[in-house]
Amino acid sequence: MAGEAADRLEEHVGEFVRLEVADGVGTIRLDRPPMNALNRQLQKELREAAVEAAARADIRAVVVYGGQKVFAAGADIKEFAVMSYSDIADYAPELSGSLSAVAAITGYALGGGYELALCCDRRIAGDNAKVGQPEILLGVIPGAGGTQRLARLIGQSRAKDIVYTGRFVAADEALAIGMVDEVVAPDDVYQTALAWAKQFTGAASRALAAAKAAIDGGLDGDLTSGLRLETTLFAGLFATEDRDIGMRSFIDNGPGKARFVGK
Numbered sequence: 001m002a003g004e005a006a007d008r009l010e011e012h013v014g015e016f017v018r019l020e021v022a023d024g025v026g027t028i029r030l031d032r033p034p035m036n037a038l039n040r041q042l043q044k045e046l047r048e049a050a051v052e053a054a055a056r057a058d059i060r061a062v063v064v065y066g067g068q069k070v071f072a073a074g075a076d077i078k079e080f081a082v083m084s085y086s087d088i089a090d091y092a093p094e095l096s097g098s099l100s101a102v103a104a105i106t107g108y109a110l111g112g113g114y115e116l117a118l119c120c121d122r123r124i125a126g127d128n129a130k131v132g133q134p135e136i137l138l139g140v141i142p143g144a145g146g147t148q149r150l151a152r153l154i155g156q157s158r159a160k161d162i163v164y165t166g167r168f169v170a171a172d173e174a175l176a177i178g179m180v181d182e183v184v185a186p187d188d189v190y191q192t193a194l195a196w197a198k199q200f201t202g203a204a205s206r207a208l209a210a211a212k213a214a215i216d217g218g219l220d221g222d223l224t225s226g227l228r229l230e231t232t233l234f235a236g237l238f239a240t241e242d243r244d245i246g247m248r249s250f251i252d253n254g255p256g257k258a259r260f261v262g263k
Contacts (some may be wrong), residue, residue: 014045019053024201025194026059030066035073038112046116057262060205061197064120065190071129072113110168111135114179115142118149121212123179124193126186127171131179134166152219154178204242205262210234 016032028049030036038046053059066072109117114131117123125131133146141147142163151159154177162169162179174180184192200208210233218226237243241263249258 014048016042017045017049019049021056021059023198024058024060025197026053026056026062027194028053028062028064030064030072035070036066036113038072038116060201060203060262061199063190063193063197064116065193066109066113068186068190071109072116073110111142111146112144115144115146115149117180118145118153122181122193122196124182124184124189124196125171125174125180126189127183128186129171129174129180129183130168131171131174132166132168133163134168136163136166150179202260204240204246204258204260206240206242207237207246210237 016030016036018029018031020027020029028046030042030046032039032042036042050062053062064071110130110132111134114133117131133142133150135142135146142150147159147163150162153159154162158177161167169177169179171180171183175183182192214226214230214233217229242258242260245260246258
């Protein structure tokens, strides 16, 4: 792909998912032509790549990318069509769990593909992208977090419109209502996501993880519980080397000059 780093190192390879690492950023690439349909194998490989990325000290941020033309068009409907109730009852927790560890994404996504995007901290889309939750058109509902994460992201009323109608949402509307965070030219999606992720390669990674846990966890309960969670996470950071480095650097050199070690 034009503009990508020539020295990008391929670290983890599955049939449909690859984890590549360069300059502190991991790229999880979906590669199941033609549409990156999320079958069970792809989801298993995605989960494995995400877990590996989370565990590695040389990865400070992650971009999930499906290629220049499509991120993920959704679940593999042919696979779903032959599943019974008992099959899906066993599979549904696995479906939701497989998407929970991903940190950032570029792309174009529908159905399960957009549910993957919802797991991420930021969504960057090409101006030709369409996103949505069209499961209602198949006689089902989103089953990998779409009803829950979307309502938390854009509000209950807008989420109901998207889920009830199953309509595809163009990039400009998606940006306006908060379904995506940034819209760029299609050829610039990956590099824009990479640039955003690279901001954090030298950051205090434990503090970033605590911030994410506080924001995400706080939204699951009432304000009092959220404030209690924030206090606990805040206090815990006083046991880290990065807290010592950051505060000493501030005293000696002013803000923004600390060189963190991620410990």
